[in-house]
Amino acid sequence: MKKITWCLLAGCGLLLNAAAEPVNMLADGSLENWKQQTEPAKGLELKDQLTLDLGRTGGIRNERESNPATLVERDATVKHGGEYSIKITNRTHDAIPVVSIFDIPVTGNTKYRFSCWIKGAGVDRTNAHGIYGGFTAGSHATFWSDNQGQIKTEDWAGDWDWRKFETEVVTRPTDQQAMVQIQLRNATGTIWVDDLELVKVEE
Ligand SMILES: [Ca+2]
Numbered sequence: 001m002k003k004i005t006w007c008l009l010a011g012c013g014l015l016l017n018a019a020a021e022p023v024n025m026l027a028d029g030s031l032e033n034w035k036q037q038t039e040p041a042k043g044l045e046l047k048d049q050l051t052l053d054l055g056r057t058g059g060i061r062n063e064r065e066s067n068p069a070t071l072v073e074r075d076a077t078v079k080h081g082g083e084y085s086i087k088i089t090n091r092t093h094d095a096i097p098v099v100s101i102f103d104i105p106v107t108g109n110t111k112y113r114f115s116c117w118i119k120g121a122g123v124d125r126t127n128a129h130g131i132y133g134g135f136t137a138g139s140h141a142t143f144w145s146d147n148q149g150q151i152k153t154e155d156w157a158g159d160w161d162w163r164k165f166e167t168e169v170v171t172r173p174t175d176q177q178a179m180v181q182i183q184l185r186n187a188t189g190t191i192w193v194d195d196l197e198l199v200k201v202e203e
Pocket residue numbers: 029030031032079080081082083084085194195
């Protein structure tokens with residue numbers, strides 16, 4: 001009888017461990033299925049836009065900041081996971097090309113960790129910016145005027161192989177939705193971004 005009880009406890013332990021594995025809240029964090037959308041979404045002043053129908057987990061947005069010196073495109077030759085990455089090219093120090101995943105439902109007073117992998121080629125920073133990104137959250141009503149989170153800059157420059165970009169944030173009590181983003185901010189060169197992950201941090 002004792003032996004059976006131990007077996008049952010061991011089984012429960014395995015189940016608990018499996019349940020504690022963090023789940024990626026970004027449905028297509030490896031950027032395998034996004035496609036270019038020809039018309040910007042209503043209310044957004046975007047030169048063009050890349051979206052992915054992720055249902056409740058939001059979409060991917062590509063802002064060119066109305067600047068033809070920047071390009072955000074899918075790349076099948078350089079990738080960290082799966083078959084594709086997003087390649088961001090910037091030919092001017094004045095532009096801020098952005099890839100963001102937004103409308104991600106979150107709950108308040110919760111710790112989240114955002115990470116992704118970034119590879120660089122010929123990146124030239126002119127100021128404190130460069131690889132710039134992170135996690136911001138707000139309420140549904142005030143997201144675009146009152147979002148807060150953890151934005152981080154890495155001083156990566158020149159050429160580098162895949163490095164992990166990571167940041168953690170605790171949401172405010174009123175936060176309901178979040179956005180994660182990576183910018184090649186006021187820096188020329190090329191970066192590839194892949195395997196984005198947003199997880200709840202259990203404490
Ligand atoms: Ca990928």
